[in-house]
Amino acid sequence: MTIDGKRDNGRMIVTVGGRMDAVSAPEFDKRCEAWIAEGAESFVIDFAGLDYISSAGLRSLLVLGKKTAARKGRVVIASARDVVKEVFAISGFGSIFPMADSVAAALGRL
C-alpha cells in the first residue's frame, strides 16, 4: 500500500494505492491519526490507485469516519475503481461514505 497526504486548509486529500488490507491498514490508521492530531477535520480519500480493499481496510475507514464525525468533519471517497465500489456495495459501506468520481467532486461534497 502507498499512502500520501496533502493538506488543503482543514481538509486532507489522502491518496491510497495498492492493497488496503490487514497488513497495510494499521499504517493507514497511524497516518490518519497523526493528521487528525495536526488539525485535519475532513478527508477526501483518493482511491484511484487502489487495487482492492479488504474488511480490515473498511474497518479503518469506519474508525476514521467516526473520529471525523466527532469533530463535525466528513469523509468522502473519490475515484474508486469498480471492484472497490463493489466491496463497498456488498458490505453496506456504500451507504456510510459518499462516493465521488473525482477528487474535485469529492472536495465539493465536504
Place this chain on the structure above:
Amino acid sequence: MMPDDPHEASRRTLTIRSELSEIDKARAFLRESLAPCRLDEEEIFKLELALVEICVNITRYAYPDGGGPIGLTLWIEPGICLEIRDSGVPFDPRLLPPPDLDRLLASSRRGGLGVYLARKLVDDFDYKRENEENIVTLSRCLPFTN
C-alpha cells in the same frame, strides 16, 4: 488402471504459516495458478480478496496457542476451486451472522465482515470439518467455459 483424476492436471498446492507476513505467498500462488485462465484483473481481485479474508481469519483465530499451517489447493475445471485448510479450532464460517456495522466499531476485530465479504465475492462457499481440519472451499464459475 484407474482413470486419472480429472482435476490432477491443474491441481496446485501450497502450505504457508498462519502469519500476516505469509499472505503475500498465498496471493502469488493464486495469481500464478490462475494465469492460464486469462481472467480480467477485477475477477482476480475478487478471488484474491476472498482468499485473503479467509487466511487473515485463520491467522487471527484458528490457532490461539501460536501459529499453524494453512494449506491451499487450487484446481481449475470446471470453474475455479480453491480449498483452504487449517488444523485449528473448529469453526464453521457459514454460521457467522451478517455483520452489524455498529457492533463492528464497538467490538474489537471480530465483526464477521471478512467472512461475509468472502462469501459474497465467490459463487459458492463451502465448509466441512474433516480429519480434524477446517476446510473452506471457494468456487467461482469461469466465464465462457465449455
